[in-house]
Amino acid sequence: MSVNPLLELQDVDLLRAEVADPRAAARLKKLGFALPELRALDRLRARLLATVDRRWLHHYERAQARYGRGVASVRARVCQGCFITLPTSAAPSGDELLTTCESCGRILYWR
Amino acid sequence: MEPMTTMIGPSVLDPSLCISDLKTKRKHSVLHELVAHAERAGGVRDVALLCDTLLLRERLLGTGIGKGVAVPHARSVAVIAPRLVVGRSQRGVEWESPDGVAVQVVLLVLSPAEASEDAHIARIARAMTLTRLHRNRSKLMLAEHANEVAELLAAGGPS
Numbered sequence: 001m002s003v004n005p006l007l008e009l010q011d012v013d014l015l016r017a018e019v020a021d022p023r024a025a026a027r028l029k030k031l032g033f034a035l036p037e038l039r040a041l042d043r044l045r046a047r048l049l050a051t052v053d054r055r056w057l058h059h060y061e062r063a064q065a066r067y068g069r070g071v072a073s074v075r076a077r078v079c080q081g082c083f084i085t086l087p088t089s090a091a092p093s094g095d096e097l098l099t100t101c102e103s104c105g106r107i108l109y110w111r
Numbered sequence: 112m113e114p115m116t117t118m119i120g121p122s123v124l125d126p127s128l129c130i131s132d133l134k135t136k137r138k139h140s141v142l143h144e145l146v147a148h149a150e151r152a153g154g155v156r157d158v159a160l161l162c163d164t165l166l167l168r169e170r171l172l173g174t175g176i177g178k179g180v181a182v183p184h185a186r187s188v189a190v191i192a193p194r195l196v197v198g199r200s201q202r203g204v205e206w207e208s209p210d211g212v213a214v215q216v217v218l219l220v221l222s223p224a225e226a227s228e229d230a231h232i233a234r235i236a237r238a239m240t241l242t243r244l245h246r247n248r249s250k251l252m253l254a255e256h257a258n259e260v261a262e263l264l265a266a267g268g269p270s
Binding site: 003004007008010011012014015017018021024027028031032033034035036040041044069071072073075080081109111 | 156157159160163164167168171172173174176177182185186187188189191223224225228229231232235236239
């Protein structure tokens with residue numbers, strides 16, 4: 001099964017946040033991990049951006065800039081970003097896995 | 112909701128998350144085996160995404176830390192709850208570690224995207240503490256049952 005590039009982008013951004021944060025990066029280095037250059041992650045990010053459906057990209061970038069995370073998973077109909085209980089009608093239809101949270105605007109990952 | 116604990120307690124590690132002898136011997140297959148194990152234990156919602164994320168981190172970071180130990184890790188939207196999956200390989204796995212030693216102990220540390228960087232790194236550090244000393248690594252390798260491995264880790268590492 002192919003991986004949704006938007007979810008891949010979120011995971012790359014989570015890694016980027018670890019590398020860009022001097023405190024987190026120093027702790028990872030101290031543990032013995034060699035960190036990648038931010039430029040390498042930025043190049044990868046740019047490649048992924050080109051493959052993401054544009055209708056989601058705007059929502060993602062806005063939520064990412066505001067909260068540091070553009071995608072939130074859903075557990076028991078609760079948005080794991082803002083913890084609001086979502087109405088039944090908010091669930092995606094068909095094969096769709098993504099919708100947006102009406103409360104916080106994050107992209108919701110329903111799986 | 113699953114507690115975002117940094118302790119390696121029962122919510123993070125249970126004996127079903129220990130693989131006594133990994134079936135596969137290539138890095139990407141080992142990661143897939145470990146992730147599939149975590150999914151069966153209810154810790155992962157998207158195996159394909161998590162494997163992609165782990166392989167990307169392998170490409171960029173390299174998680175072999177030497178002395179026969181690798182600590183692949185990820186904070187990902189594919190992860191439902193923090194998990195530590197332990198895999199042992201009697202014959203060793205080629206992991207491109209800095210010392211070139213084949214890896215016999217793989218500690219897969221998983222955190223959900225909602226976890227903070229601090230909590231995720233603390234979880235990695237805690238898992239790694241156990242493997243710092245030679246005698247502890249030996250105990251891990253010699254433990255006969257998954258329960259013993261889980262107990263060693265849950266107790267904060269053997270003495």
